[in-house]
Amino acid sequence: MASNDPHTAAQGEMDLLRFATAGSVDDGKSTLIGRLLLDSKSIFEDQLEAVESTSQSKGYDYTDLALLTDGLRSEREQGITIDVAYRYFATPNRKFIIADTPGHIQYTRNMVTGASTADLGLVLVDARQGLTEQSRRHAVLLSLLRVPHLVLAINKMDLVDWSEEVYEKIHREFTTFATKLNIPDLEVIPISALQGDNVVNRSENTPWYSGPTLMHHLEHVHVASDRDLVDTRFPVQYVIRPKSDQYHDFRGYAGQVAGGVLKKGDEVVVLPSGMTSTISRVELFDQEIAEAFPPMSVTVHLEDDVDVSRGDMIARPKNAPKPSQDIDAMICWMTNEPLKPRQKLAIKHTTRTGRAMVKDIQYRLDVNSLHRDQEAGELGLNEIGRVQLRTTVPLLCDPYAKNRTTGSFILIDEATGVTVGAGMINSGS
């Protein structure tokens, strides 16, 4: 077996890229994902045979790779995708998790969900159509969710005779539009998902294109430095107290590092109490470790017997978030009943849960034109706006632009228990 096969025991350790795809069925998104899965050998014979026979029975000329990703029977019957689906594939050095979001139905809710955990966003456009309202909207949402890397894949290049001119025009148009957004890293790639050009293999049809293939870019884009290794943030999730004879005095604070590096000897502050102490030990399972950093799940011990419980946060005395009950945030609303001033909801932020009241809806953002409608007064399903909240418990938060973990929250309807909103914090006081 070739040594560069991702599936050998020796190759067990690789890194991880999470990306979100956006685009409609017509843009060839499902075909592209099918192509990535097929060309990275993540599709098995029985899966391929199933779609081949379905394609034949439907009278198609070629195997419809889109069928590989149409999951639920109700979706197959209707020929639409109704929900975010997660797909997996691996190449020798990287594992990929795709959050595949539908283009049409409930696009905002689903895209926001898919983008919330993504390192990279992949927006697909049809070369014949150029940028559409939908592709602009996708870019706006990826920017709002602070997805640090964006790929604009110009698909169906075969249908425009591999025209460099078409590619350049869409590229220019998008770059101009993107100046209004937060897109730190952009790659524009001409492809044909159907024929595979510039997806995994470099195309002979685009001699004028010197950039990477899509797969090469996905494999090499540098995501490790997207994490914050400076500002220590450790939301306490669970207090481990074995209460056994062997570990009688054991008291460990368990959680997932949200920012910075924690190590023995660090002076820390516990929020919201403000008590200070020093880290005496950092553990991962039964091992003491030298340092913990995002996104490790570890257990931290403190020198002093300070009162720490779930919902508290461990930070540094000179670098800690200010406990805030007045929150200014962008909210994506995800349910039919609109969000209105004075509405009360449950709020979950890091490991903290409380209640929140809507003080003001400052404006609704038109995700197509970026226009701010200050007269909106409420937010409907799939709408995004800037909202002021007052919370019952102080949130130990950072601006979302600084930390995607300590800057985000969800809103829950207290009667139904359903998640109805997603929030990205601008500031707290």
Next chain:
Amino acid sequence: MTNTHVDYQLSQLDQLEAESIHIFREVAAEFEKPVLMFSGGKDSIVMLRLAEKAFFPAKLPFPLLQVDTGLDFDEVLSTRDSWVERLGARLVVASVEDAIKAGHVVDDGKTSRNRQQIGALLAAIEENGFTAAFGGGRRDEEKARAKERVYSHRDDFGQWDPKMQRPELWSLYNGRIHSGEHMRIFPLSNWTELDIWHYIHREQIEIPSIYFAHEREVVERDGMLLSIGPEIQPKGNEQVEKKMVRFRTVGDRTQTGCVESEATDTAAIIDEIAIARVTERGATRGDDRFSEAAMEDRKKEGYF
């Protein structure tokens, strides 16, 4: 002390492990009465290992629930017992036989034990008042699972409604349920079959011996190799053969086929999977082969 990662990089296995541990702790903190559904298969053993890591050195803050089909492989039961003993865990066994006797499940002689597990499982969850049940499902297993949430809400009837799923953002999980409802929790959602094997290999995790190649008397039926045993005997002109085989999944022994294999350790299994061209369920699970949407139907009814 374990050495620092000089470049602050974490491998995919470390990241998946951190995510799963986070999920275990979140559930233990927010749910009144969680339980871990333990089948004895490799995925549920990896779950158990992650749970062990999440709460060490404390014991698991929840019991294990096993649905005893009466048709489990002996090797699986002995591995289960060894894990339970080592962790000092509490084991609740829900038996399909008992569920049939109690009328929760009807044995019509046609329905497979895997399918009958649904009734036994739901009855056990309700009787014990479990509010969250960890399952070893992975999204890469099957198309219907690709849209499952980590926290999957079940109604009073234990059913899953794919159109009513809650959005799941960042690592903020919403554990709100009403009385009578429960949540299925899938800490391995983002793991693939290969990640599972790489992790078993790296961590030297004890799994049932039937996952490794061994000699066994088998008969070929419907394109599957079935192990000769009390329930499986050759029919008509079927030939009993002695072959080197291993199991890729461990379910009800009348429904779970094995594959020919020479892989006697985890490294060899990983190499074998690399060239395997059929999904683990497609190859060896009779109960998933009846229709393309078989899994989706069972999930809606409350299957794992």
